[in-house]
Amino acid sequence: xxxxxxxxxxxxIYVNLCIFTVPNVTYAAMNCTSYIDPSSDPSWRNVKEGIxxxxxxxxxxxxxxxxxGADGCETSAFxxxxxxxxxxxxxxxxxxxxxxxxGVYISPKGITTFGWLNQEGFFGGGNFxxxxxxPKVFGDWTDxxxxxxxxxxxxxxxxxxxEGDATIGPSDNPRTGFISGPAFIGDGGKAAGYTDSxxxxxxxxxTKSSEDESGCRxxxxxxxxxxxxxxxxxxxxQGVSFSGIYLKKSAKK
Numbered sequence: 516x517x518x519x520x521x522x523x524x525x526x527x528i529y530v531n532l533c534i535f536t537v538p539n540v541t542y543a544a545m546n547c548t549s550y551i552d553p554s555s556d557p558s559w560r561n562v563k564e565g566i567x568x569x570x571x572x573x574x575x576x577x578x579x580x581x582x583x584g585a586d587g588c589e590t591s592a593f594x595x596x597x598x599x600x601x602x603x604x605x606x607x608x609x610x611x612x613x614x615x616x617x618g619v620y621i622s623p624k625g626i627t628t629f630g631w632l633n634q635e636g637f638f639g640g641g642n643f644x645x646x647x648x649x650p651k652v653f654g655d656w657t658d659x660x661x662x663x664x665x666x667x668x669x670x671x672x673x674x675x676x677x678e679g680d681a682t683i684g685p686s687d688n689p690r691t692g693f694i695s696g697p698a699f700i701g702d703g704g705k706a707a708g709y710t711d712s713x714x715x716x717x718x719x720x721x722t723k724s725s726e727d728e729s730g731c732r733x734x735x736x737x738x739x740x741x742x743x744x745x746x747x748x749x750x751x752x753q754g755v756s757f758s759g760i761y762l763k764k765s766a767k768k
Contacts, residue, residue, distance in 0.1 A: 546604065546617075547574065547603065547604060547606075547617035547629060547630055547631050548603060548617070548629070549603075549619050549627055549629040550603075551601055551603065551619055551760060553743045553744055553745045553758050553759055553760055554719045554720070554721065554734075554745035554758065556642045557601050557602075557642060557738070557743060558601070558602040558640065558641060558642040559599055559600065559601050559602060559640050559641070559642075559738050559739075559740075559741070560599070560600055560602055560616065560618070560634075560637035560638070560639065560640035561597060561598065561599050561600075561637060561638060561639055561640060562594045562595065562596050562597060562598045562599075562600075562636055562637060563596065563636055563637060563638045564596045564597065565596060566595075566596050566636055567595075567596070568593040568594070568595065569593055569594045569595075569598075569632060569633070569636040570589035570590060570591075570592065570593045571589075571590045571592040571593065571594075571618075571628065571629075571630035571631065571632060572584070572588045572589060572590065572615070572630060572631040572632060572633070573588045573589075573590055573630075574630070574631060581610065581611070583608065583615060583630075583631040584608030584610065584611030584612075584613040584615060584633075585608075585610070585611050590630065592628050592630065594618075594620060594632070594636075598620060599620070599738065599739065599740040599741070600616075600618030600619060600620045600632070600637075601618065601619045601620075601741065601760075602616050602617065602618060602619075602640070603617040603618070603619055603629070604616070604617040605617070605634070606631070613633060613634075613635075614633075614634040614635075615631045615632065615633060615634060616631070616632050616634050616637070617629065617630070617631055617632075618630070618631075618632045621659075621741070621760060621762060623762065625657075625659055625762065627659070643705070644705040644706065644736045644737055644738055644743075645705070645737050645738065645739050646704045646705065646737075647675060647700055647704065647705060647706055647707045647716075647735060647736065647737055648668070648669075648671065648672065648675050648700060648704070648707075649737065650668075651737075651739075652666050652675070652737050652742070653666050653667055653668055653675075654666065654763055654764065654765055655763070655764040655765070656742050656761040656762065656763050656764065657761060657762065657764055658744070658759035658760060658761045658762070659759065659760075660681070660683075660759060661682065662679065662680070662681040662682070662757055662759060662761075663679055663680055663681075664677060664678070664679035664694075664735075664742070664744065664757065664761060665677065665678045665679065666698075666735070669697055669698075672700065672704070673699065673700060674697040674698060674699045674700055674707065675697070675698050675700065675707050675735075676696070676697055676698070677694060677695070677696070677697075677698045677707075677709055677733075677735070678694065678695045679693070679694045679695075679733075679757060680692065680693050680694075681693075681750065681751055681755050681756065681757050682755070683752070683754050683755050683756075684752075684754070690751060690752030690753055690754060690755050691751055691752060691755060692731075692750040692751020692752065692755040692756075692757065693751070694709055694731060694733055694750060694757065696709060697709070698716070698733070698735060699716070700716070701716045701717040702716055702717040705736060706734055706735065706736045707734070707735045707736075708720070708732065708733070708734050708735075709731070709732070709733040709734075709735075710730060710731060710732040710733070716734040716735065716736070718734075719734060719745055720732040720733055720734040720745045720746045720747045721745070721746075721747045721748075730749060731746065731747070731749050731750035731751075732746060732747045732749070732750075733745075733746045733750060733757055734746070740762075741760050741761070741762065742760070742761035742762070742763070743760060743761075744757050744758060744759055744760075744761055745757075745758045746758050
């Protein structure tokens with residue numbers, strides 16, 4: 516009797532291993548998410564010129580075990596030449612010998628699409644940022660929560676002027692936050708930091724210093740399409756935050 520039970524146990528273990536093993540596909544191919552921490556050092560890529568459509572790829576599943584790298588894995592969602600994606604992860608499909616990126620794209624209408632993409636469709640990119648006082652930065656920005664930030668020219672190479680408002684909660688009893696004033700440029704011109712005292716954005720806004728242990732701190736960085744904003748969660752009422760990924764309102768159609 517014990518032999519029969521032992522034999523059955525082995526068979527159950529073997530079946531479970533077969534179910535959860537994905538041959539020839541890296542584990543990363545199963546873990547593409549849309550979450551982006553705006554306080555991190557995000558990497559980004561632009562779709563190459565001359566590519567009419569770069570389709571997102573279906574993930575590995577029971578129905579499509581050879582995806583995302585095999586032929587026929589394309590979904591209906593696609594990018595156009597010049598579109599910029601935030602790279603959340605990379606993966607290698609060893610069976611199909613393709614390097615893939617997990618890309619997150621926010622359209623001018625504010626719609627987020629994410630998934631695996633063929634790395635060969637992209638050029639340039641990295642985790643470096645464009646100058647925060649580039650004239651293309653000046654204007655009105657908004658994120659998916661409806662928070663707004665306006666950036667205006669200040670003293671060249673020293674600071675930009677920002678104004679913003681954030682809201683959370685019901686319309687009849689909202690909690691709000693407001694920022695207004697100079698955001699000093701730091702980190703080689705790649706970031707700007709706002710606070711009640713001098714802060715140049717060289718470190719994440721949540722980092723405290725001996726000179727400024729309390730009060731609102733906001734950091735702004737620009738990738739050429741996205742505005743990455745992070746704060747220290749002390750810029751308004753409970754739960755109010757300016758942290759997020761913003762799009763320029765003029766880009767919205």
